[in-house]
Amino acid sequence: MHHDTTPEEARVDLPEPRRLLARSGFGAAEPLFTADLKDAEDLAQAREVVAAHGSRLWTEATRTGLDELDDRPLYWARLALAARLRTWRPSFALDPAGRADLMRVLEVESRGITDLDFPPGERWVRVVVTGFDPFRLDEDPSCSNPSGAAALDLNGWTFPVGRRTAVVRAAIFPVRWADFDDGLVEQALAEQHERAEAVLTLSRGRSGRFDLEVWNGAHRGGGADNLGVRRSGTIPVPGGGPQWTRTSLPTEQMARAAAGPVPVRVNTHVVEGDPQVERHDGPTPGSVAVRGSGGDYLSNEIAYRNTLLRDRSERGLPSGHVHLPKEQGAEILEQTRALVAAAAESALPE
Incomplete structure (x- = not known):
């Protein structure tokens, strides 16, 4: 069965978000994520892939200099990854709870929430x-x-x-x-x-x-x-x-x-x-x-x-x-x- 993307994720394919992703370099996140996801053989490996790619988005977004400070590449790249994850058909059995868990990992890692440590x-x-x-x-x-x-x-x-x-x-x-x-x-x-x-x-x-x-x-x-x-x-x-x-x-x-x-x-x-x-x-x-x-x-x-x-x-x-x-x-x-x-x-x- 095909998992449909959300209305928010679907907007990634509009011309403006695509241009933003290409111009910022964040457009590369989606193919890299897709490739790593394909190699995941079980839920634990998939979690590692999702956490690493989510965390990388946040790190890259917070690293950009003041002159190019823009919250949009992070937003659209996260949605591109979320759409990919929602429609992913893994080689192993993945129930809705497992997929929801992966979606949550992507969210908290790419939003800085797991990085709130001092x-x-x-x-x-x-x-x-x-x-x-x-x-x-x-x-x-x-x-x-x-x-x-x-x-x-x-x-x-x-x-x-x-x-x-x-x-x-x-x-x-x-x-x-x-x-x-x-x-x-x-x-x-x-x-x-x-x-x-x-x-x-x-x-x-x-x-x-x-x-x-x-x-x-x-x-x-x-x-x-x-x-x-x-x-x-x-x-x-x-x-x-x-x-x-x-x-x-x-x-x-x-x-x-x-x-x-x-x-x-x-x-x-x-x-x-x-x-x-x-x-x-x-x-x-x-x-x-x-x-x-x-x-x-x-x-x-x-x-x-x-x-x-x-x-x-x-x-x-x-x-x-x-x-x-x-x-x-x-x-x-x-x-x-x-x-x-x-x-x-x-x-x-x-």
Whole structure:
């Protein structure tokens, strides 16, 4: 039986993604992967192949210099490999659970999720930063996501903080409700709340401004994801969660530290209740969440899940969400670095 590719994987064959892959050199990933996969004689060997190729994509994407910083080759190469893996007919028996496991390995390896490890010792300030894949690709198949580009830029960055050295590890999340339903955020970030010093989630926001999102709501507003799937209702977290969570990032310090060509706003705007009421200064106690400061889509959801993990860990790390401007460029990456540095400084013990 033939395993069909997903709508997201099918877009790889559009002219623009193909051009991007060819131009970036990432187009070579798919034939190499196909050849190695063909030689796999059992599930264990297939896992090794998938892990190695997924990990190589991430390494190559984070190695590119600032002048050529682009999150799109990684995105499209991952999908090309995923399509190949989904339609692969191995020489051995592979049940759906086995294939699903291989798909998961490809995802976590190529997204930096398995690389969220830090050097041991007291001298480090460990900072986790996450971005997102491109989305709304039916409108613009050539679009990028500045938060993905920022994650690639920030991964591995070290800088002095007091007498210690901050080190950043990054990951990029899919724009798919199902992965969030399956607990990908918790798998990636729960451990970080036990050992890191700060966890920032980033996404693509409005034109011409940074938003430091203060309030996250427990509600999904039904926007379509990269598979064309819509989800609405309460965010399904294990054990349930509160209607609202709040950033613990030093938003005022961050806004000052990152002042630059693009304005940085601390955003406390929410929508609550039934009937709905817009509030500019955060939710009223006991109210039902409709939209967080960062909306009701996956950026609000990763912010909600991350800050809920923080509250459950009881270590209270600086954690929260930043919407980056839609535009990209060196100045915006510089301001993003200033925001991350300010968050790391606040993580030092007094």
